[in-house]
Amino acid sequence: MIFGERIRFRGVEQADLETFVRWLNDPDVRRGIGLYLPFSSTDEQEWFEKMRQLPPNERVMAIESVEQDPHGQETWHLIGTCGFFNFDSRNASAEFGIMIGEKAYWDRGYGTEAVRLLVKHGFNTLNLNRIHLRVFETNPRATRAYEKAGFTHEGCQRQAEFREGKYIDVLVMSILRSEFLEPGP
Amino acid sequence: MIYGERIRLRAVEKPDLPHFVEWLNDPEVYDGLLIHNPLSLTEEEGWYERMLMRPAQQHVMAIDVKQGLADQGETVWRMIGSLAFDDIDWRNRAAELGIMIGDKSFWNQGYGTEAVRLLVDHGFNTLKLHRIFLHVFETNPRAIRAYKKAGFIEEGRERQAEFRGGRYIDVLRMSILRSDS
Numbered sequence: 001m002i003f004g005e006r007i008r009f010r011g012v013e014q015a016d017l018e019t020f021v022r023w024l025n026d027p028d029v030r031r032g033i034g035l036y037l038p039f040s041s042t043d044e045q046e047w048f049e050k051m052r053q054l055p056p057n058e059r060v061m062a063i064e065s066v067e068q069d070p071h072g073q074e075t076w077h078l079i080g081t082c083g084f085f086n087f088d089s090r091n092a093s094a095e096f097g098i099m100i101g102e103k104a105y106w107d108r109g110y111g112t113e114a115v116r117l118l119v120k121h122g123f124n125t126l127n128l129n130r131i132h133l134r135v136f137e138t139n140p141r142a143t144r145a146y147e148k149a150g151f152t153h154e155g156c157q158r159q160a161e162f163r164e165g166k167y168i169d170v171l172v173m174s175i176l177r178s179e180f181l182e183p184g185p
Numbered sequence: 186m187i188y189g190e191r192i193r194l195r196a197v198e199k200p201d202l203p204h205f206v207e208w209l210n211d212p213e214v215y216d217g218l219l220i221h222n223p224l225s226l227t228e229e230e231g232w233y234e235r236m237l238m239r240p241a242q243q244h245v246m247a248i249d250v251k252q253g254l255a256d257q258g259e260t261v262w263r264m265i266g267s268l269a270f271d272d273i274d275w276r277n278r279a280a281e282l283g284i285m286i287g288d289k290s291f292w293n294q295g296y297g298t299e300a301v302r303l304l305v306d307h308g309f310n311t312l313k314l315h316r317i318f319l320h321v322f323e324t325n326p327r328a329i330r331a332y333k334k335a336g337f338i339e340e341g342r343e344r345q346a347e348f349r350g351g352r353y354i355d356v357l358r359m360s361i362l363r364s365d366s
Contacts, residue, residue: 167277167315
């Protein structure tokens with residue numbers, strides 16, 4: 001497992017899928033991601049089987065947040081998922097995706113912390129040079145989290161996505177190894 | 186076939202493949218493309234078979250230049266390159282454009298610009314696309330100039346996205362919208 005301050009990444013288990021289906025059918029969650037159709041448990045099971053066949057570095061990870069109960073015991077709660085895809089080994093670059101599906105954890109810095117942890121994993125363990133992402137212009141919460149985690153705006157794919165009756169821009173952001181190792185002022 | 190002023194776009198035929206192999210092994214040509222390994226005719230034949238499995242709108246087309254008239258009055262054409270739409274996204278009505286002018290004796294004469302314009306016109310007016318985009322290496326000013334002349338706008342710079350000649354270079358992303366043209 002990969003540990004941060006308030007969160008950790010672990011492998012996805014069969015028992016997580018039910019929660020994923022609930023998130024992926026929530027319009028507030030879906031608005032920020034690539035899905036736009038109702039999503040069944042069967043769809044999710046198929047996704048899980050396919051995902052497990054991917055090379056280990058490209059498998060989706062579960063994000064968990066730690067809480068202390070009144071007795072001081074630590075418990076972990078599933079709050080989202082993240083992972084790299086579109087690995088380009090020759091160019092040492094990869095794209096990543098993240099979803100904080102549990103809305104009670106929105107606006108509390110968990111997304112930013114998860115992005116920072118994933119970026120650290122990408123540069124320090126997977127030996128990447130460049131990490132990039134795409135985000136809808138209609139998703140300022142996510143854009144702000146990426147900015148806080150050190151990502152730079154490098155492009156705007158004009159009217160690249162059709163949602164809710166109109167074309168919207170898709171922003172492209174990236175962070176380079178040199179920016180991660182030697183953060184600017 | 187799709188006709189322009191000096192050029193036409195036609196389907197690729199098997200006898201074209203040896204020309205493609207020659208071009209794709211020319212460093213000056215492949216410097217601007219995603220290819221970086223020596224390419225055999227066998228590999229190119231495999232590519233051709235797979236390309237034919239793609240939807241018709243995404244088949245690669247040959248760019249022919251009008252060479253004048255033969256003795257019998259027939260127009261003579263000479264193939265100088267190829268182009269295609271990749272990955273047409275019908276829900277978002279967007280497609281990526283790729284082009285190669287492989288015959289270097291036809292560089293710097295506006296043929297690339299004319300071919301891009303012709304494919305863009307086909308994309309908007311026949312395929313009913315909304316957005317056409319492309320990637321181009323920052324090290325390829327000839328191509329960038331052609332795309333700008335054809336109406337493309339630089340909309341992004343993917344920093345250090347490609348490793349070539351021992352260093353990382355930026356990849357520019359350009360696009361044209363139906364409403365731009």
